[in-house]
Amino acid sequence: MSVTTFDLASLDFDAIARRNDQARIQRIVMFSVTAILALAWLTPFYYLAISIFKSNAEYGMGSPLALPTSFAPVIENITEAWSKAKMGSGMLNSLLYGLVGGAAAIFIAALASYGLTRIDFRGKGFWFMLIFSGTIFPLQMYLIPLFMGYNKLGLTNSRLGMMLFYTAVCIPFPVLVLRNYMAGLPREMDEAARIDGCSEFRIFRSIVLPNCWAPMATLFLIQFTWIWNDLIFSMVLTNREDARSLMNGLMVLQGSYANTTPNVVMTATLLASLPSVLLFLLLRKYFMNGLKLQSL
């Protein structure tokens, strides 16, 4: 029987403590670096936020990063931005395009995905590729023909025309996502309903659709913000104030330097961005889920 003996003095008991210290220092360093970077990242937003509180004269004088002397000028900035960029009608138009275009596109995509996943027929791959091919061309290839076609049909400067196009352009991506999602739902549910004599549309509406709300809500957020933030199609398909989107109005306002000062343009920018940014801050989880969908 042998007894193992340790020379206690030679054991380095402090090693663990030192490693913990090291890890803590490392954590603090990582946190500080991240925090400094985040502050740098936010600087343009800080600049945006303080500029809306400055009067024309004040903006022209001091340092652009100086805090405003009072909050009062914001009222005047908002009224000027609101009337010069016609933000009232722009806001309504963008809301209309985003809500109708996004919702219609996702409903139509859900219909198509039902056909692609819950009914057996030959040539699924072909029909899917036909719909999905709407994502492979750069948007620039649509501009000229759309403009000409809309001109011929009298759809330029019409809200209907804008809604129709936004619906179309927002269909293919949700079809990809919803097709994958619906393929994962068990088929026993609809087989049972089919034996009970339910029509296909009834199965779609009462069985499959209720199970797809989560991805559909996320997809709607993605498409709504895309439409809200789009500039080029509004530029090409509208040139009158009553049909143009908010971003288009903002772009026009920025272009008319002569009679608008930066503080007013920035106020318009913040107002125009507020809806989509608030949506993000409130529904962050859904947006992050949407990115997961995108990366599949």
Next chain:
Amino acid sequence: MKQQQQAFALPPGAPSIDAMIAAENRRARKRLWTALAFMAPAIGFVAIFLLLPVFFNLYASLTQWAKFSGLNQFAGLANYQRLASNPKFYDATWNTLIWVGVSFVLPATIGLSLAMLVRGVKGEETFKSIFFLPRMFSATAVGVVWYYVYANEGIINSGLRAVGLGDLANRWLYESHLATPAMIVTHIWQQVGLMMVLLLIGLNALPSEPMEAAKVDGASRSQIFRHIVLPLLMPTLIMVTTVSVLAGFTSFDLVWVMGRDFPNRSTLTLSVNQYWESFRAGYWAYGSAIAVVLGVIAMSISWSLGALQHRLDKR
């Protein structure tokens, strides 16, 4: 023997085999029509608003269409020849190449660094949101804000002056060698948060066993990162690169807002050049040809990166 034959015999009154096949074919056809009815709205919208324009665009690029006439006059490849001899097109192509080259490397690299930095840090969710926030603003809004950030008395110049580097102050958007890099910086500031989040999703989905095994074997952190994390993350990295290259390549809004009044328009990209030639100058056929060039480049980028992805998947 006899019994087996019995089993195959059809019960009296049953339809013949041929009739049953015919009935099944009928049902299959009915299923096809039902499915088509479900897909009809999607197919209709995509065909009319997206595919038809693409074909019309291809056709128009082969005509002499300008201002109000010439759509019925065939021009062959003359528009494409004109591209080759137009200095504006060269400028635009060169700038676009810079955009593509930078978006190949920087957004994914910076996004990955941010992802590694943010992961596990205290307040990770808040930091993620901060870096992602610019993405929620439209490119138009971001362009407007940064237009003033880069202005003569903007925060960059006054910041440089404040720390005594006033010599470095510049008219960022109005010098031909600075305008494109300045716009790209803005673009990256806006996009990198998205790349970071996508890469974090990829990182969190990686299996942890290989890393733990390597740690037990005494591999250093940089070794683990280089030899285990990076190869496993490759599919996500390629996806992120594809997203970023296509976004940089077709970016219109930002360049339009920040750079449209640059003298000579020599800092514009192909997508803005296309808009200008068609909607400002009225050269519809020529603009269509630029759009076709853009389409070919975009498709070859996504095709080759897709092929690379496919090869990796097979391994």
